[in-house]
Amino acid sequence: MLFYRAALPLSRRTLTYLAGVIRRHRADIGSRWRWLNPGQQALLVLAHLRKGETYAEVAAGFGVGLATAWRYITETVALLARRAPKLDQALRAVKKAGHPYLVLDGTLIRIDRVAADRPYYSGKNRCHGMNIQVLACPDGTIVWTSGSLPGSTHDLTAARIWGIIRRLRAAGLVTLADKGYIGAGEPVRVPYKGRGKPVGQKVANSAHARLRGPGERANAQLKNWRLLRKLRCCPKRAGQLVKAIHVLQAREGA
Secondary structure, three states, X not given: OOOOOOOOOOXXXXXXXXXXHHHHHHHHHOOOOOOOOHHHHHHHHHHHHHHOOOHHHHHHHHOOOHHHHHHHHHHHHHXXXXXXXXXXXXXXXXXXXXXXXXXXXXXXXXXXXXXXOHHXXXXXXXXXXXXXXXXXXXOXXXXXXXXXXXXXXXXXXXXXXXXXXXXXXXXXXXXXXXXXXXXXXXXXXXXXXXXXXXXXXXXXXXXXXXXXXXXXXXXXXXXXXXXXXXXXXXXXXXXXXXXXXXXXXXXXXX
């Protein structure tokens, strides 16, 4: 096997933060000794998440066994996911910050085909995956991500399952969304549909898309973490992985 030096496009601030999370967890559980120190474990996890390197690749690169690399990554992802904001917490923070509106959008995390693949096939994207709902600020900053549902789940159905629309209504937060959320009702605002629309509706749709655009780029930011471009692990872990990456991304941009 060949080895080479490589760069990781993340700041040292993120590495220091993650190492601190791991160090405190080890102290809490009374872990005495491990193959890698907290900083090395943090770097291993970041390489896996950001560059999409497999368990075998990071295990070989850091000189640990495959099972050890899997255990380190699983443990750290769970620690990060628990730090992701809950929906009510995120909405309170948005109201306190005074954002004029939010952007709601769904994204599909591609997966390998599984034995019971029918529920995971998205006809819209023509591939197998998991549906994740994302709430973002007008500038594209992610404020909350949902758990995962099979890729065949419609965005509006997913939003209702996670209670997003009900809680947005209770919080009184105007939210922009695409045509996949038609029928959601207030406070979700969607474009006008149909052909031959009056000029006024066409202008309104253009303004709607212009306001929604930066927020929808939040999903593209998530896909900068190459692991999310196609998962090769259990599909049910998609939501937890997205939440963990959301926490790291927020720390990177702080």
